[in-house]
Amino acid sequence: MKPFLIFTLVLSLLTCFCFSPVSSQQCPLDLDYVVRIPWNNSECRGYRNPSNFSSPSKNRCCQTLLSLFGISLSKYLKETSLFQLPNLTTSVSCLHDFQTQLDSLSLPSNLTSLCFDPLQFVTTPNICASIQSTQDWVKKLGPSTALNSSCNTDLTDLTSCDACVAAGFRVQADLIAIDGNTSHSTDCFYFAVLYAAGIVNQFGPESIGAVSCIFGLSIGSNKRSSRKRHLALVFGLVGAAIAAFLVSSLVVLYFWWRSKNNKRSDEEEMGSRPRRPTTVSIWFKFQELEKATNNFSTRNFIGRGGFGIVYKGTLADVTVVAVKKIIESDIEGNDEFCNEVEIISNLKHRNLVPLRGCCVSEFGPGEFERYLVYDYMPNGNLDDHLFPNGDKIGNASLTWPQRKSIIMDVAKGLAYLHYGVKPAIYHRDIKATNILLDGDMRARVADFGLAKQSQEGQSHLTTRVAGTHGYLAPEYALYGQLTEKSDVYSFGVVILEIMCGRKALDLSSESPRAFLITDWAWSLVKAGKLEKVLDRSLLNDDNPKGIMERFVLVGILCAHVMVALRPTIMDALKMLEGDIEVPVIPDRPSPLGHPSFFSEGNKKNTFSISPALSALQLHSGDMLR
Numbered sequence: 001m002k003p004f005l006i007f008t009l010v011l012s013l014l015t016c017f018c019f020s021p022v023s024s025q026q027c028p029l030d031l032d033y034v035v036r037i038p039w040n041n042s043e044c045r046g047y048r049n050p051s052n053f054s055s056p057s058k059n060r061c062c063q064t065l066l067s068l069f070g071i072s073l074s075k076y077l078k079e080t081s082l083f084q085l086p087n088l089t090t091s092v093s094c095l096h097d098f099q100t101q102l103d104s105l106s107l108p109s110n111l112t113s114l115c116f117d118p119l120q121f122v123t124t125p126n127i128c129a130s131i132q133s134t135q136d137w138v139k140k141l142g143p144s145t146a147l148n149s150s151c152n153t154d155l156t157d158l159t160s161c162d163a164c165v166a167a168g169f170r171v172q173a174d175l176i177a178i179d180g181n182t183s184h185s186t187d188c189f190y191f192a193v194l195y196a197a198g199i200v201n202q203f204g205p206e207s208i209g210a211v212s213c214i215f216g217l218s219i220g221s222n223k224r225s226s227r228k229r230h231l232a233l234v235f236g237l238v239g240a241a242i243a244a245f246l247v248s249s250l251v252v253l254y255f256w257w258r259s260k261n262n263k264r265s266d267e268e269e270m271g272s273r274p275r276r277p278t279t280v281s282i283w284f285k286f287q288e289l290e291k292a293t294n295n296f297s298t299r300n301f302i303g304r305g306g307f308g309i310v311y312k313g314t315l316a317d318v319t320v321v322a323v324k325k326i327i328e329s330d331i332e333g334n335d336e337f338c339n340e341v342e343i344i345s346n347l348k349h350r351n352l353v354p355l356r357g358c359c360v361s362e363f364g365p366g367e368f369e370r371y372l373v374y375d376y377m378p379n380g381n382l383d384d385h386l387f388p389n390g391d392k393i394g395n396a397s398l399t400w401p402q403r404k405s406i407i408m409d410v411a412k413g414l415a416y417l418h419y420g421v422k423p424a425i426y427h428r429d430i431k432a433t434n435i436l437l438d439g440d441m442r443a444r445v446a447d448f449g450l451a452k453q454s455q456e457g458q459s460h461l462t463t464r465v466a467g468t469h470g471y472l473a474p475e476y477a478l479y480g481q482l483t484e485k486s487d488v489y490s491f492g493v494v495i496l497e498i499m500c501g502r503k504a505l506d507l508s509s510e511s512p513r514a515f516l517i518t519d520w521a522w523s524l525v526k527a528g529k530l531e532k533v534l535d536r537s538l539l540n541d542d543n544p545k546g547i548m549e550r551f552v553l554v555g556i557l558c559a560h561v562m563v564a565l566r567p568t569i570m571d572a573l574k575m576l577e578g579d580i581e582v583p584v585i586p587d588r589p590s591p592l593g594h595p596s597f598f599s600e601g602n603k604k605n606t607f608s609i610s611p612a613l614s615a616l617q618l619h620s621g622d623m624l625r
Helices: 003-019 056-080 088-103 111-115 134-141 146-150 158-179 182-200 208-214 226-270 286-292 334-345 382-386 400-420 474-479 484-500 517-526 545-558 569-577 611-618 620-624
Strands: 301-304 308-314 320-326 355-364 367-375 435-437 443-445
Touching: 056 088, 056 111, 056 182, 056 208, 088 111, 134 158, 134 182, 146 158, 146 182, 158 182, 158 208, 182 208, 286 308, 286 320, 286 355, 286 367, 334 355, 334 367, 382 435, 382 484, 400 435, 400 443, 400 484, 400 545, 400 569, 474 484, 484 517, 484 545, 484 569, 517 545, 545 569
Parallel strands: none
Antiparallel strands: 301 308, 308 320, 320 367, 355 367, 435 443
């Protein structure tokens, strides 16, 4: 049977199983508004064929439908005090009723099965600070939050809408801080949206203000105003996560079938020796690595990398290496692993950690352990030197020449990845812990297990966002769009960490509010207080203040929220070297961590964006250009 037919069969079985009518459990949601509200459904036409499943337009359709369905959930919250539905049967029934309403608008009959997993709407204590009801909400956050003061008015007013959206992110940050698990950020924002529309807004979830501002639905015509685009951004976070879940689920089912049917032939073909990469320097035997690391002793444990555990090892020739045992990665099998290793092996640059070799060891029928062997970097990673005690505000001993050298080395390494190889490679996880320091304190970019090759220089849309909170570019975190400037954003954050001596992100309970270094540094620079951004240890007469300030400005520019306003890594490198001038730092949306968003009775936002750039704040599509 052809793979496409199998894929279609799996999808059909899932649809029949998950979305068949359930007569034993009635849906408690009122969905009549679906045909009353003049929402723009143009994005949701033409998805009857699963071959269109990965279309970018499909993501926009699912975001729209999630917003539309969210209206009924916020009404349900208002009536029952429950954020989600009581069980899976009820959720399936409600999605069936939702599809029936969509059918009446002559939309494809499989939209809910393409966009949603019924479990995502079922009550569970394991997400977002264990909140299940409004009572839990009040217990965790108190009787009044930023939403209560910012989202209760008529949200058709643009200024009021902006304030409400900012409050949503503020409450999300508070919930994440309480929860302690940043992977629940999507769920926390989802709850903030439902609470704002169902409990706070005095005009109710079906009001034009709530529909267009809180849920981000385009109302009235197909022409999107800036306000409507703004809310596409707001709910895009949730929509992107749903799309990622569905795509990954179907792909896993398909490859499970394929691997099950091909397992015997694959094993006969590979035998006890999997295909080896053709360009890797050394193919290690497992026994060699086992001996080098003293049987992977905890004493040799260095740390956990982006997709595995790293051990220090000493080879038979007394060469010291770092051995990474792969635990988590996008790599599906040994062939793909070998392809990935071949790509890494061909990368030769002074500022990249060189791959020395690899190993694939079979420990069971068709089951393999995979290892990568790198040159050992004796001075550890940059994070250890910036924040030696794990503090949020560092006590670094790094001198200005060392910091300058590290920043330049990382820039040159990234420039090589983006322009020195074809096709270009996007790292996806540039951060302080992935910048290693050799014996001369020269920086080398590490951890290419998350690297992604581009296609003919185009941006890459991915459903699996890999990276670290605080370093992720907004367009990548929200929409999965990966470009060279996604790495530039992360590089800008690293520059600020080095120059400021502060962590990129602080959501700890000790912090009065979420601290994001990009917002903090930008606010101080715009207020004419650039000197306060610099690490105090750098402020002495021996260090060139003008050059240090230039590095800070380049970091802020690289970490700009708008893709179009960031430089390429080559231009950033020229700015750092002083070959070209750093342009005037452009305005940007007001930082969500700024006190003006939270002060009681504050009527003026000191750092509000200029009218000329207000469209940049509101148009989610513009973030991707």
